[in-house]
Amino acid sequence: MKKFNILDASALVIWLLPAAYLAYIYPTLPASVPVHFGLNGNPDRYGSKGEFIGGFSVLMGVSVFIYLLLKFLPAIDPKKMVKVGEATFQKMALGLVIFLSALAIAIIFSTIHLSFKIDKLILPIMGLLFVFLGNIMHSIKPNYFAGIRTPWTLEDNDTWRATHRLAGKLWFIGGILITIVVLLLPPAAGMIVFVSLVAVMVLIPVIYSYVYYKKHQLK
Numbered sequence: 001m002k003k004f005n006i007l008d009a010s011a012l013v014i015w016l017l018p019a020a021y022l023a024y025i026y027p028t029l030p031a032s033v034p035v036h037f038g039l040n041g042n043p044d045r046y047g048s049k050g051e052f053i054g055g056f057s058v059l060m061g062v063s064v065f066i067y068l069l070l071k072f073l074p075a076i077d078p079k080k081m082v083k084v085g086e087a088t089f090q091k092m093a094l095g096l097v098i099f100l101s102a103l104a105i106a107i108i109f110s111t112i113h114l115s116f117k118i119d120k121l122i123l124p125i126m127g128l129l130f131v132f133l134g135n136i137m138h139s140i141k142p143n144y145f146a147g148i149r150t151p152w153t154l155e156d157n158d159t160w161r162a163t164h165r166l167a168g169k170l171w172f173i174g175g176i177l178i179t180i181v182v183l184l185l186p187p188a189a190g191m192i193v194f195v196s197l198v199a200v201m202v203l204i205p206v207i208y209s210y211v212y213y214k215k216h217q218l219k
Helices: 006-028 049-071 082-112 119-139 151-155 157-184 187-217
Strands: 032-037 043-048
Touching (some): 006 049, 006 082, 082 119, 119 157, 119 187, 151 157
Antiparallel strands (some): 032 043
16 A cells, blocks of 8 residues: 655645635625636626536546546556556646646636636646656656557557657657647637647657667668
């Protein structure tokens, strides 16, 4: 059984911040609150405060699940290689909790400040997440839960390493571009750029893993 450490304590505090914020502003929420936002950043569906709390609870639950999964990944990894890079997965777990908590706070803020465009918070936050993941991508060891998991990276360790070196650079640069561009462009254009960059960041490493694997298998 793993001991409760400083990273766990930090993750717990960060995880509780959105709940504390929601508890603080809850009395000011109207009976009907936005529960969905359109591509233009404006709310396009309203619901009860109970429905909003339900969605918020799901987001908080996902955050806990991801953190615990990555924390205990070495114990359930079939390849038993995660143990070597365990510190990387702990950093990733904390980073994802920070991201999901920031996302939750952004949603709460946009719910009580309807004139604010939620995309101006959420998309830059996602861009920063890609920057963070890109920075640690090269340290991720082969596993079935995180990283660029294609048949070729999972089959060959050299393919895994080469693919994640490339993906790390792409995600870091792409994340910076996303963070800057979506703040400057109108919502619709920003969303197009966001989706396009993410598609490039995902597809290139996948294609590269296939090409690298085939090339080196012939040697």
